[in-house]
Each structure stands twice: as C-alpha cells, then as structure tokens.
Amino acid sequence: MDNRSNVHKKVAVHRFRHGLRLHDNPALLDAVKDCDAFLPIFIFDGESAGTKLVGYNRMKFLLESLQDIDSQLKKYGGNLYLFHGTPLCVFQYISQTIGLHKLCFEQDCEPIWQHRDDLVKKFCKENGIKCIERVSHTLWNPHDVIKTNGGIPPLTFEMFVHTVSVIGPPPRPVEDVEWSVVNFGVLPMSSIPSDIKVFKNFPTPEDFGISSEVGNMNRIIQWIGGESQALRHLQERLKVEENAFREGYCLPNQARPDLLGPPTSQSAALRFGCLSVRKFYWSIQDMYSSICGPSPNQNITSQLIWREYFYTMSVGNEYYAEMDRNPICLNIPWKNDYGSDFNKWKEGKTGYPFIDAIMRQLIQEGWIHHVARNAVACFLTRGDLWISWEEGLNFFLQYLLDADWSVCAGNWMWVSSSAFEQLLDCSHCMCPVNYGRRLDPWGQYIKRYIPELKNYPVEYLYEPWKAPLHVQETAGCIVGKDYPERIIDHQIASEKNRSYMDEIRNRLMNPPPHCRPSSEKETRQFMWFPDDCSEHSSQ
Template identity: 25%
Template sequence: MDGIQIVWFKRDLRTHDHMPLVEAARAGSVLPLYIVEPGLWQQPESSLRQWRFIGQSLRELDQSLKALGAPGLIVRHGEAVEVLEQVRQQFGKAALWSHEETGNMWTFCRDAAISRWCRCNNVTWQEYRQDGVVRRLGNRDGWAAHRDRFMALDLAPQPARIRGVSILSDPLPVRPVSTLADDDCPGAQPGGRTAGLMLLDSFLQQRGVDYARGMSSPLSAADACSRLSPHIAYGTLSMREVVQALRQRRREVKADPALSAWRRPLAAFEARLAWQSHFMQKLESEPEMEWRNLHPAMADERQSVDPERFAAWAEGRTGWPFVDACMRMLHHTGWINFRMRAMLAAVACYHLWQPWREAGLHLARQFIDYEPGIHWSQMQMQSGSTGINAFRIYNPIKQSHDQDPEGTFIRRWVPELAQVPDAWIHEPWRMDASLQARSGCRIGRDYPAPIVDHEAAARKARARLRAAYRGEDALEASQAVMARHGSRKRRADGGRTGSARRNDGQMGLFG
C-alpha cells in the first residue's frame, strides 16, 4: 500500500496488542498521531485530572515508539477532520488506521465526520476491535460468545521496527483547552503503561488475594481492588492482555493447592471484566442513553436540579458523614470503589431526587477512569431509570456501619468529626448539645445537619418509582429494554437471567 500510514491513537495509548499499528507498519511508513481535540475537551464530562493521566501516558507512548525506530508520537491540536486533511495535503495519498471507540455522542458524531472525509478523499480507514464490544449488534443473543472468542485470540505482536516519518509535532499542552477548570487531585494515580503493568502484576501476585472480601469497603478497596480501570479506559493496557494474564494466573492457582485462597477472588475479578464489556455494549447499541432515559416511564421524572441539594452532594456536605467522606475521597484521588460509586449515585438520584444526567456529569469529571460506555449505563441503572433493574436505594447510615464500623474512614476524610465518639460517628446529629461541644463539632455550624431525612426520602422515592412503572405499557417497555440490553447469562437451573428489575452489576465494576 502506497502513501503514508496514519495510526490514530485515541483510547489505546500503547504499542503492545495494537493491531492498527501492526498492520500499518506492514503497509508502509507510519505516522503515529494523537489529536488534542478542543471539542472533546469542551464536553461537560471532561476534566483536567483525566487529561493529566492521558498526558503522562502519551509521554510514555512517545518513548515506546522511539524505541521501535519511529521519530516519536506526533501531537496535533485541532479538530480531527482538519488535522487529518492537513496531513493528507502534506503527504498526498494516505491510509488511516485506528481502533473502534465506544465513546460519548460527541465522539460518535466525530467518527461519522471522519468516515465522510475518508470517502470524499479516497482514504481507506481500517478500524479494529480492542474489547468485547460488537458493532451493529441487533440484540444480545450470542453476544457473550463473540466477546469470549475475541478475548481468546492471540495478542497482536509488537512491531519489531517501525518506519516512521518526520513531521512537526505540537507541544503536549498543560491543559487541552484554556476553558478547562482547575482541578486539584493530589492523590491521582499516575498514567502510563509501566504503571499499569506494575499494578497488574502486584494485583495478580499479591494484592488480589483480598479482592473478593476487600472490594466493598473504602477502607480496604484501595489496595484490594486492581486499580487498573484508568489503564483499561485509556488503553495503556488492552483488555485482552489483562484477561489473558488473569487466566494464566488462574491456571497457576488451579495447579497449586497452596494457592487455593486465590481461586474465589480471581474468579470474581474475571466476572467483573466480563461485566465491563457488557455495559459498554449497552452504549454502543443505544448511544442516546447518555442523555435519554432508557425507559419512557421516567421521562418526566427528576427533570430539575435543586441547587442547594445538588451542591451539598457534590461538595461532600450532605450531613451524612459516610457519604461526604466518599465524595471527598473521590475529589482527592479521582477514584473510589464500585459500591461507593453506586451509593453516591443513589443518594443523588433517590434521596435527593436529582436528575441522573447532571449527577452523572459531576461524577464523570471526578473519575480519572471515566469510561462513557460504563458510566452512562450505570447511572441509568443506579438511578432506577432502566425498567429492568432492582431499585438499589442504598441506606447511607447502614452503609456507614457496614463499611466503616469504627469511623476510621469518616475521620480521615471529614476531619470536622475527628473527635466525635464511635457511638455517634455515623449519626453525629443525634448528639446532644453538651456532647457536641465536648466533641468540638456543633451540628449546623462545624458540620451540617442531614439535608433530608434519609428514610423518608427513600420511601418517597420508592413510591414514585413504583407508580411510574405500574401498568401494561410500562411492562411492555421494560421487556423491550431487556431484549436490547439484558444479560443472556444462564442460571444454574438452566434458565436465563433477565427478568425485569434484576440486578445487572455494580457501578465501577472491577476498580
């Protein structure tokens, strides 16, 4: 194939298991390109913490390309069609290589524009799968088999050498657009493939043994969870190489009785990896779920934001210590475990009755590992908007007692409560005035009272949801959602899961 071979890196920031790079290198001289797209970074779910992780990963990708003989990664600022047209005009004939992407509606429309540009300019665009998502899938029948076959394929070999081309590269910016807000995240995970590989190894060889019992509490989850989610989201590691490394470790464990304690946690982790593809397939099959209720019964519910309630939730000052501690940890680190993500979403959408779209945008900006395909289907599920999932109305006080019984996590992230006795740490508003004074925490002054009565709010939310989903029309709509998005996993009794209101996984999945 003549002309320049443009390898467009998007959410695949690696040279390993990268079929577009392999095929482009076979075809001719390669121009490895990353486009800093202003339109993408002006989307309301984008944040500077996400860009920092990407920037660190791009620097390492640049070094990896240089080690393979290429001049390095070419960075260009601008909208993708304009940048690609500039390259085409400079080099004449060109071919475009990339991975498929399941992103938000903005990236969907951008890729459609790229497709039109390719047709108009006689540019061949070869796209390759990099995860379990199947394009143009009519329904979920047989999807799991597609995913399993892809994960079993051999990893794409890294090219021995790349014939690169020399072209001017723009500098990697401190922030991709000037309008992106300042975003202090001192506890953020570092980006780059090396950091991802270290996490994968430490999880499979050491930390993962505590995964099944440690992933639910924020006290233990930071170590017990894999922490691979941002590396999978931005592709410094491929999902396939993670799955295959996990399966190799499971074979080792099966062969050695001394490692039997690893069996359950590794099985649980592999199930989470499968759920990742399951949820991304939902957005691929119905991109509108980013902003439109899956089930029409909820179309007119939760349409307005209460500024006071929303701000209290988003800033970690609801008056429920455990909820506020979770939100503050998320602000500080860009990560929190799956159960706490689900609880934060539930509190916003059930107890405070806020729109899931606005709550989802705030959480998306906080998550370094923001993955649109997981995030929006999970926001709909955790807010009761699907018509096929159980209403998971987390009790914030019960979660506090269950996941942080001694208040250790609360005291770390809500220092206003540092001197509150254990007996009152979960519900400090129940202390009398003298005990508040002795604890150095006057409710309403040093720390807020609960913004609503959580039990009354939960009852009201449940009643409104049940009323919305009542009737034959609602049931028929639920069945339609199930046919398009429901799991086809078989039960132990030979039947299939998929009844309306079933629980379809947890937010954040594998962490």
C-alpha cells in the first residue's frame, strides 16, 4: 500500500544510523506501528556511521549498505531518503513539510554520539514529537550492565561475564516488519532549505570527495556492504561453525586462523549493523545446542562478548579513545619525534614483509585478520616503534571496515599495554618474523600482497635482508632498492622497549584502576596466543 498524500496526520520517521538492516530492528518495528505514513531516512551529517574519519573502502561499504536497504524497500513501494545536513534541520524540514509525529532510531551507546542524540531528543520534546530509542546494536543494554554492576563498568572481562550472567541471556531477535500493511509517505522535492540536501540519486564516495587509494584491480578480496550480502555470508559462516562443533572445537577463526582463504568474519556487517548481533549470537548458540546438547556455552561466542565488554567500558567516558584524559588508560611516554617511521608503517614499507603485507592488505581491501591486527599494533607501539596507540587507532578508524570507536580503541589500548592488563605486563611481544612464519610458513600471504618478493626463497622471505646479494638479484628484488631496508632492528628495539616498560611500571607505585584481564589465560585468548606460542614472541 502506498499513500501519496503530502499531508498526513501521523508521520513516523525511522532514522538509520548503525543498524542498516530490516531484520531484528526493534526501532524500525516501532516506527511502522500506528502511523499514517512512514519515512525511512539516512542523514549524512559528517559523523554518523563513522563518516567523520572515513576512507574509500569504508564509505563504499556504507553506501552499498544503504543502497541495499533502498532496493529492499522499493519492493514494497517505498524508498530510503538520503539527506545531507544536520539532523535538527532535516527533522524540522520534515515536520514543517508533512508533519512529524514519531521519530525512532537504534541506540548508539558510545559517548561520542550522546550530544548529537541529546539535541534530537530535546527537539522532539519541545515539538511534541514522540521519540523512541531501542537497543539492538549490542546484545545487552550497556547501561543495564553498569547498573547491575553497582553503577560502575566491570573492570575485568571476568567481572563483565559474571554481570551479564546475572542479567540473563540476551533477547532473541524481534519479528520482521509486515511490509504489506505499511503506508510509505512521500516528501515533496520543492522548497528544500538551502542548509540541507536531498539526494535524488545514490551518491558515490567521490561525491563526498573521497577517492580510491588503490585501483579496483588491486583488491584481491572484494567486501560488499548490505544486509542481503550479510545474511548470505552468515550462512557460509554457520557452516564453518557447524564443522568445528562436529570436530569438537569452537571459535574456528581463532583456533585455525587463515590469512589466505575467503574471510568468514562478520565484523564489518556487525559494525554497520547489516547483520543483527542477536541473530548472529543465537544462530551460533542454537546450532551448538542442536549438535552438542542444550547446555549453554559462552565460549563459542566469546568474540561477541568481548565486543560487548568494550562497548560497556566506553559508556560515559568521552575520552575513551585518548590517552591523557582517559581515566582507564595508563599515560605512557610514547615517542613524540618518530620521523618517517609512522608513514612507513602506514604504507607497508617497514622492511618487515609480514608487517608490510598486512598494512598493504588493509589499504587495498579494508580488512585484516585479528591476528594480523595484533601484529601490526604491537609493532607500532610497545614491540618496536614506540609510537602511541592513538596514531594507530585513528588510522584504523579511517581504513578498517569494521573499526567502531569503542571496540577498536579497546583493542589498541590492550595490545599497547595501556589498559586491560594487570600493569604493563608485556612479557609477550610479537616477533614480526617468527609470528608470521607460524601463521603462514610458506609465505603465500606475503607473496600475495608484496609481489616484489614473490620470487624469494622461503627461507629468506620473512627476512629478506639476510639473503645474499646473488639471491636477491636472482629474485629480481634488491633490498634497499626494490624493497625497503628494515626501519628498525626488532631484537634491539623490543629489548629496549621492554626496559622502558619495566621502568614505567616501577614508577607507578599507585596505578590507576584501569581495566585488566582476569588471568593469563584470558590474555592469551584475547591476543590469540596458543599455548605453544612462546617461540614466536620476544620475551
């Protein structure tokens, strides 16, 4: 059904931000109830959905996700309205043009969105507009977790798990909208204020001044945004989980990390909300129960629980992604003058092939495996270059498809020993040579993303500087000419940095109550260190 009148008694708007899907969307379900006309919208306001700091791949994924929603809505006689401007100006325009009775949106619990949402709620209250906010980007409402924990965030992951066990299992997904009974409203395209823009055609990244860092031919793995793709991808992931359960293990992405195979990660779809985290959680839990019995097992979804933990830890802490003003972060005197080292790290020109392959994959495709993230983060910070984790975080926020503010910052603080560990307990420092060899013994990953090294014998592939000159000439790649020299000696740097950490730890007689792991086992699980990993790290 389609109502083409420009004047409606009850107009409901659902504002997509994160939560770019039609399934398991409680706010969307509320929006279509009891209204004469329904308007689904997205506003490019320069910050929502991570657009404040965004590269080509991230913007492309976002636009594909929006276009997928629009395509689905068109099947039911509607469409997704895309605006550019401030939310208040957009809502005022809708209200003055066709009226606005109800505004619905999914909760963004991170503090960076609080001011934006407070302004909208104030506008709604002043104008008699019903404002509905629903939780569905997280498994539990982080505010409920904090309340249950006595009004403060749980300082350890173990405390967090205990707290949510008191709350109980997360809600199951809500039902889908019955679109056959929804009346879509129509916005007149005349008299649009000069301070907002309505897109008549779907924009491209270039329309926002964002150009591709590499050509499409260089993207070996193409990530496609949107709910439709996410749901197809989910079925592929569930087959991987099912095979693991039947073979007697769980967390296949962690237990057997594959740098070369088609990625089965759902992280980008979860970050943009193309896939409901509750649907993902319960799909895995239900499959486990059908194969292994009905007893609950939180370990099989521990990666999702870590995501919840970081979201909860960021609530109310607007400085969570900083060092100096962040109450849970240790203030480590990182190097201020690091010359060209940071740029070489970003460009994949450190002279360490495993590190460089990871960084080049990130720029080309927008995604890297979790084990790879830990490796380059450790290298940038306490492992080798002694550069602040804040620099790495901002780079990831721009280029990593799944980088959301709280989870990404939490990961960087942990790996850099700035938070989420006992106190600078950094005995394990990833070796950029041995760690890479363990994950990819034959160097196929390096050859894929650093083609200049493709003819190197495997014994020199991770340490090309050790290859005799005649081997380099035969391989067609001279170190220092065709591939960069090492910017640092890992063995020397890691020993020096460990001494720095020891000195800082000794000075911190009364450390702040920063977040920390509950045990060494928890640390190993987070860093994806297997029990026999010591030979691949610098002690």
